Amino acid sequence: MSEYPGELKYAESHEWARVEDDGTVTVGISDHAQDSLGDVVYVELPEIGTDVSAKGEAGVVESVKAASDVYAPISGKIISVNETLEDAPETVNDSPYKQGWFFRLQPTDLTELESMLDANAYQALCDSEEH
Amino acid sequence: MLIYEISSEGRSATAQYEACELENSELPTAQLRVSPIGLPAVSELQVVRHYTGLSKKNFSIDGEFYPLGSCTMKYNPRGALAGAHMPGFLARHPLAPENVSQGYLSCLYDLQEYLKDVTGMRAVSLTPMAGAQGEFAGVAMIRAYHDKAGDSERTEILIPNAAHGTNPATAVMCGYTVREVPVTKEGDVDVDALKAAVGPQTAGLMMTNPSTCGVFERKIQEIAEIVHDAGGLLYYDGANLNAILGKVKPGDMGFDVMHMNLHKTFATPHGGGGPGAGPVGVGKRLEPFVPTPIVGKRSTNGEDEYYWMSDKDIPDTIGNLSAFMGNAGILLRAFAYARLLGNQGMHRVGEYATLNANYMATKMAAAGFKLAYPNRRATHEFVVSMSQEAKELNVNAMDFAKRLLDYGYHAPTTYFPLLVPEALLIEPTETESKEELDGFIEAMTQILQEAKETPELVRSAPITTPVKRLDDVKAARELNLAWKAAD
Numbered sequence: 001m002s003e004y005p006g007e008l009k010y011a012e013s014h015e016w017a018r019v020e021d022d023g024t025v026t027v028g029i030s031d032h033a034q035d036s037l038g039d040v041v042y043v044e045l046p047e048i049g050t051d052v053s054a055k056g057e058a059g060v061v062e063s064v065k066a067a068s069d070v071y072a073p074i075s076g077k078i079i080s081v082n083e084t085l086e087d088a089p090e091t092v093n094d095s096p097y098k099q100g101w102f103f104r105l106q107p108t109d110l111t112e113l114e115s116m117l118d119a120n121a122y123q124a125l126c127d128s129e130e131h
Numbered sequence: 132m133l134i135y136e137i138s139s140e141g142r143s144a145t146a147q148y149e150a151c152e153l154e155n156s157e158l159p160t161a162q163l164r165v166s167p168i169g170l171p172a173v174s175e176l177q178v179v180r181h182y183t184g185l186s187k188k189n190f191s192i193d194g195e196f197y198p199l200g201s202c203t204m205k206y207n208p209r210g211a212l213a214g215a216h217m218p219g220f221l222a223r224h225p226l227a228p229e230n231v232s233q234g235y236l237s238c239l240y241d242l243q244e245y246l247k248d249v250t251g252m253r254a255v256s257l258t259p260m261a262g263a264q265g266e267f268a269g270v271a272m273i274r275a276y277h278d279k280a281g282d283s284e285r286t287e288i289l290i291p292n293a294a295h296g297t298n299p300a301t302a303v304m305c306g307y308t309v310r311e312v313p314v315t316k317e318g319d320v321d322v323d324a325l326k327a328a329v330g331p332q333t334a335g336l337m338m339t340n341p342s343t344c345g346v347f348e349r350k351i352q353e354i355a356e357i358v359h360d361a362g363g364l365l366y367y368d369g370a371n372l373n374a375i376l377g378k379v380k381p382g383d384m385g386f387d388v389m390h391m392n393l394h395k396t397f398a399t400p401h402g403g404g405g406p407g408a409g410p411v412g413v414g415k416r417l418e419p420f421v422p423t424p425i426v427g428k429r430s431t432n433g434e435d436e437y438y439w440m441s442d443k444d445i446p447d448t449i450g451n452l453s454a455f456m457g458n459a460g461i462l463l464r465a466f467a468y469a470r471l472l473g474n475q476g477m478h479r480v481g482e483y484a485t486l487n488a489n490y491m492a493t494k495m496a497a498a499g500f501k502l503a504y505p506n507r508r509a510t511h512e513f514v515v516s517m518s519q520e521a522k523e524l525n526v527n528a529m530d531f532a533k534r535l536l537d538y539g540y541h542a543p544t545t546y547f548p549l550l551v552p553e554a555l556l557i558e559p560t561e562t563e564s565k566e567e568l569d570g571f572i573e574a575m576t577q578i579l580q581e582a583k584e585t586p587e588l589v590r591s592a593p594i595t596t597p598v599k600r601l602d603d604v605k606a607a608r609e610l611n612l613a614w615k616a617a618d
Contacts, residue, residue: 036552039604041604041607041608042607042608062607064603064604064607065545065546066546066547066549067296068549089608090608129552
């Protein structure tokens with residue numbers, strides 16, 4: 001069974017977002033997403049300093065089954081990326097919510113998070129997709 | 132085993148080596164090779180055995196049923212090849228003048244006419260050398276059309292999320308941004324979402340119909356109206372043309388431009404990377420932009436004369452896409468194939484392809500497999516979801532696919548379309564017999580039984596093939612294709 005931590009916000013396109021103490025936002029892909037993709041073999045991260053817009057492309061995750069775009073759940077500027085994924089993309093499978101994060105951004109408007117799904121709503125979406 | 136590994140110094144095979152005196156006097160000394168080229172040193176018999184051995188390890192349409200969904204791995208009659216191999220075609224120089232090429236040109240002209248007729252398009256250009264180049268030509272024409280109208284604000288191409296990955300790649304290559312349009316649970320384009328997505332920024336919509344979900348888009352006329360009303364054009368991806376060949380014309384559905392994969396629908400064995408042929412057809416709006424050359428016909432002194440039409444005849448053309456006439460040999464095969472089929476035969480392609488797919492879908496559903504779109508009639512292919520087997524038995528779509536190899540069947544397409552979890556996309560084509568289809572269904576049924584009783588067997592398949600289960604994760608993460616001799 002996939003995990004859906006309650007403290008995170010989720011996008012319909014299967015990214016999660018977490019607000020850090022300093023007001024920045026960390027983004028990754030959900031446990032359900034990594035499980036559906038299967039073994040991740042390649043991750044393309046955005047460049048630090050780029051501006052991303054909500055639902056805009058911010059990276060690529062590729063598994064043996066498929067290549068998918070990763071979208072920024074909210075608008076902002078990329079301030080750091082998880083470079084370990086470049087050499088060890090399997091980290092996304094092993095630890096989607098912790099070591100497997102993709103990037104961190106300085107949000108333009110934190111209230112954009114409010115339009116994202118909470119854990120329960122996101123889990124319901126994932127369950128419905130399986131049928 | 133690589134041929135280099137059986138190499139033995141000093142061995143050679145010269146029986147078929149054409150003796151000739153090489154005059155290298157014009158080449159600068161500094162450019163002449165001094166070290167050996169490093170070719171394998173083997174006898175002729177070793178070469179024959181080596182490559183015949185490799186070919187026997189291969190799955191191919193000549194040996195096995197090959198239901199690789201969306202690839203249309205049909206049997207291509209040898210007669211089409213024989214026609215294209217006539218000495219007059221083989222020996223013709225690509226720069227030979229028109230007056231000694233009338234036979235060749237007439238074949239291409241007639242092929243253009245057949246393709247126009249079967250697709251409902253106004254003009255066809257045969258030059259694109261593959262499906263991807265055909266797509267590029269099509270979207271480049273859409274761009275040329277808007278540019279000519281001074282309509283430079285159109286920056287977006289709409290693409291349903293069931294599309295082949297080549298569609299967004301093509302749109303980006305032509306300088307457009309891609310906007311995805313969702314597909315409903317029944318496999319149709321979400322018309323409300325489409326209405327919300329179109330606007331003055333819409334350059335066009337790229338669609339495959341029937342879609343990769345193996346169903347026909349029921350609201351295609353409404354979709355065409357929505358896109359046209361917004362000022363956009365409709366692109367038809369011919370990947371699944373086999374399903375409707377001779378039955379429905381993309382031109383009648385409202386499409387402005389399309390490509391045809393002749394290597395799929397019109398008689399070329401494929402799957403090894405080519406050569407392909409991706410002619411484009413255009414409707415009225417895009418006719419002025421069609422890529423050159425195309426073959427024209429005029430009457431001179433009461434006799435038909437065929438000639439190359441260039442940018443002199445089609446001033447707004449997007450230009451040439453290849454040095455000569457595309458992949459001429461493939462075009463000739465397609466011509467021969469069309470002649471072999473005839474008008475009636477062409478109609479039966481779509482009929483039998485659809486009949487075979489629906490027969491299989493119905494029987495597989497009865498055998499306990501879950502169809503992804505059970506309420507829809509399948510087209511030439513259908514999607515089975517193995518998500519239940521994956522969840523309950525821990526045997527997934529890939530395991531079934533691998534086990535099929537042990538039963539002597541090429542696997543269907545796996546994990547595509549992406550919309551369906553644990554997807555198997557199965558396309559039998561029109562050229563398979565009922566016995567072959569029954570054999571495949573029987574094999575799937577047996578594998579399902581194995582998955583319940585001895586799941587480990589299915590998970591470790593294939594066990595009878597020369598190469599066992601590949602570690603595709605390792606292959607992707609540590610790609611290494613270079614062979615290096617041991618020192």
